[in-house]
Amino acid sequence: MPKVVVDVMPKPEILDPQGKAVLGALPRLGFVGVADVRQGKRFELDFEGEVTEAVLAEVRDMAEKLLSNPVIEDFTVRVEDAVR
Amino acid sequence: MPKVVVDVMPKPEILDPQGKAVLGALPRLGFVGVADVRQGKRFELDFEGEVTEAVLAEVRDMAEKLLSNPVIEDFTVRVEDAVR
Numbered sequence: 001m002p003k004v005v006v007d008v009m010p011k012p013e014i015l016d017p018q019g020k021a022v023l024g025a026l027p028r029l030g031f032v033g034v035a036d037v038r039q040g041k042r043f044e045l046d047f048e049g050e051v052t053e054a055v056l057a058e059v060r061d062m063a064e065k066l067l068s069n070p071v072i073e074d075f076t077v078r079v080e081d082a083v084r
Numbered sequence: 085m086p087k088v089v090v091d092v093m094p095k096p097e098i099l100d101p102q103g104k105a106v107l108g109a110l111p112r113l114g115f116v117g118v119a120d121v122r123q124g125k126r127f128e129l130d131f132e133g134e135v136t137e138a139v140l141a142e143v144r145d146m147a148e149k150l151l152s153n154p155v156i157e158d159f160t161v162r163v164e165d166a167v168r
Contacts, residue, residue, distance in 0.1 A: 043124075
């Protein structure tokens, strides 16, 4: 079944408190060398039929209206090989 | 700056109420044809130095201990081209 992945990340200029919390926790767990962490969301959408260019346009529409907040988040849409 | 991406998704056998909520909202917004939606998390980690195999092993360790809950979530770790 073809799968479309939508990645939603906070825009670079937006503060990301979740990412900062992870970044702050890493040294306490003994991990060093990480310069920055950003946390976002990943959506996997399964489609019944073929994923055409029209379907991808529709997914971009979904991402803009439902999956992301375009004021503070950027998103990317891509087809992923149906390997799990 | 090299970037390592950690994708954390609910295991296939685990209920995903966030994904189900999105799936339920799609027809109300006029979107049809989506068979299933799963929602997970995406972490982008920036590293100062080179991302070696040892660094990736450390990121897998982070993912297991901090970024995911291995009881209910699976994760994947990969290096992403530093293109934004």
